[in-house]
Amino acid sequence: TGTTTPPKSASKSSKSLNIESELASNKTYAKPHKSFVVIGHVDAGKSTLMGRMLLDYGIVDAKTVDKLVKESMRVGKGSFALAWILDQTEEERSHGVTVDICATDFETSTTRFTAIDAPGHKDFVPQMIGGLSQADLGLLVVDSIQGEFESGFAMDGQTKEHTILAKNLGIEKLCIAINKLDKEDWSEDRFNHIKSELTEYLTSDEVQFTSDQLDFIPISGLTGNNVVKRDSTIASFSWYKGPTLGEYLETIKLSTNLDSKQLIDEEFFLTVSDSYKDKGELKVTGKVISGIIQSGDSIISLPSEVKLPIQSLYVANKKMDFAINGEVVQLTFKASQVSNDNVDPFRIGDLVAKADIVGGGSIKSLKKFTVSLHLFNMDKPLLVGMPFVLFRNNCQVPARITKLIEVTSAQGKKKKKNLLHLVSKQTAIVEVEIEGSSSLPLTKYTDNKTLGRIVIRREGATIGAGTVVDY
Ligand code: GDP
Numbered sequence: 001t002g003t004t005t006p007p008k009s010a011s012k013s014s015k016s017l018n019i020e021s022e023l024a025s026n027k028t029y030a031k032p033h034k035s036f037v038v039i040g041h042v043d044a045g046k047s048t049l050m051g052r053m054l055l056d057y058g059i060v061d062a063k064t065v066d067k068l069v070k071e072s073m074r075v076g077k078g079s080f081a082l083a084w085i086l087d088q089t090e091e092e093r094s095h096g097v098t099v100d101i102c103a104t105d106f107e108t109s110t111t112r113f114t115a116i117d118a119p120g121h122k123d124f125v126p127q128m129i130g131g132l133s134q135a136d137l138g139l140l141v142v143d144s145i146q147g148e149f150e151s152g153f154a155m156d157g158q159t160k161e162h163t164i165l166a167k168n169l170g171i172e173k174l175c176i177a178i179n180k181l182d183k184e185d186w187s188e189d190r191f192n193h194i195k196s197e198l199t200e201y202l203t204s205d206e207v208q209f210t211s212d213q214l215d216f217i218p219i220s221g222l223t224g225n226n227v228v229k230r231d232s233t234i235a236s237f238s239w240y241k242g243p244t245l246g247e248y249l250e251t252i253k254l255s256t257n258l259d260s261k262q263l264i265d266e267e268f269f270l271t272v273s274d275s276y277k278d279k280g281e282l283k284v285t286g287k288v289i290s291g292i293i294q295s296g297d298s299i300i301s302l303p304s305e306v307k308l309p310i311q312s313l314y315v316a317n318k319k320m321d322f323a324i325n326g327e328v329v330q331l332t333f334k335a336s337q338v339s340n341d342n343v344d345p346f347r348i349g350d351l352v353a354k355a356d357i358v359g360g361g362s363i364k365s366l367k368k369f370t371v372s373l374h375l376f377n378m379d380k381p382l383l384v385g386m387p388f389v390l391f392r393n394n395c396q397v398p399a400r401i402t403k404l405i406e407v408t409s410a411q412g413k414k415k416k417k418n419l420l421h422l423v424s425k426q427t428a429i430v431e432v433e434i435e436g437s438s439s440l441p442l443t444k445y446t447d448n449k450t451l452g453r454i455v456i457r458r459e460g461a462t463i464g465a466g467t468v469v470d471y
Pocket residue numbers: 040041042043044045046047048049078079080179180181182183219220221222223
């Protein structure tokens with residue numbers, strides 16, 4: 001194929017690092033990493049909140065925040081867009097691809113954060129799915145002002161879809177920032193009213209969060225109260241005994257925050273979000289879904305099955321010896337080692353694993369697999385054989401159902417015979433086939449909670465979500 005197969009010894013890490021002691025002694029890795037995606041209606045206060053957070057954590061100065069908020073309004077994507085402006089080098093910006101998923105990294109004294117922007121426009125939902133699948137935690141910003149919340153803005157169609165997608169792409173926790181409480185005199189009643197309305201909706205059949213996945217925090221992004229700092233002079237806010245939003249984000253325990261032993265034992269996977277050639281190098285960006293990867297390791301990309309040794313590894317533009325789960329990493333390879341045949345070795349959505357593990361690993365490139373699927377509200381039934389788009393993380397492929405194995409109605413009645421179509425709110429065990437010549441790298445949900453999930457969309461609407469149960 002022209003692809004250089006690395007010598008056997010190179011499939012082990014070229015540099016022998018004691019990862020366990022590295023993790024313990026390295027100041028960066030002593031801090032857990034958390035990614036959160038910011039969701040909310042236009043004007044809910046997302047830009048203002050993110051600006052305030054970065055300001056009060058001392059990441060940027062007031063003048064810069066002001067400029068960025070203005071700039072984000074000018075760019076006007078209906079999202080905070082700070083990330084795009086803050087984080088990217090000129091090269092990345094002109095390259096364009098990463099603009100779709102706006103992520104910014106920042107670090108506090110205890111935690112490394114990635115904040116991910118959820119593009120507001122409907123056309124961006126596919127990119128949005130990619131962004132959401134990189135997040136561990138959702139931050140839903142709602143406007144608490146009398147009338148604004150009541151008019152249903154808090155849960156407009158777009159915010160609803162983002163929230164449902166977040167749930168089905170595997171975020172563990174949804175933090176709801178009840179914002180602009182300065183305008184409601186920090187009223188406990190107002191806070192509790194909004195909290196109970198949103199809890200009812202978010203735990204409904206439509207969204208299916210459990211109440212222990214939800215946390216509510218009263219804030220004002222504008223004044224900054226309870227974002228990173230608490231203003232103790234406000235008497236009407238003395239009822240609140242919980243954490244600030246910053247304390248919450250810093251202390252919340254996530255399943256990705258493993259100890260070093262667990263991390264070392266975990267299988268390594270990365271999802272590709274971007275790749276391009278530059279000055280004799282092939283640069284591949286993606287999120288480490290699980291495990292650890294070291295500079296010098298040999299990797300395999302799926303479905304192309306191209307194997308390459310990693311030349312160097314960057315996290316947040318810094319050269320590192322290794323990267324761990326949760327991190328967005330850039331891997332570089334010698335472009336001369338990549339063959340020039342028709343196969344693009346790293347397409348958006350492809351999966352990267354360690355070269356010496358595949359075969360024995362849980363990941364498979366598949367054309368057919370079995371899914372436990374939950375249907376949302378659909379305006380027409382889904383028939384066997386009807387085309388739809390299937391998403392796994394940031395990967396999208398045309399697909400269809402080839403067989404209905406079992407259908408459970410919204411009322412809980414199971415049926416196994418004479419099954420021809422699915423309607424809203426049903427749950428079903430189905431066989432799914434990828435259209436065309438391509439295959440999709442997947443794991444079972446029981447092997448990996450992120451890579452074993454799928455979402456399906458048809459005619460621009462999300463119609464269902466599920467988990468891979470067998471292949
Ligand atoms: P986005 O569209 O969600 O990014 O919302 P913006 O951050 O652009 O905020 C929309 C409007 O709400 C702006 O006029 C902000 O000044 C205002 N705003 C944002 N946060 C607060 C807040 O906590 N209190 C008050 N009173 N106004 C706010």
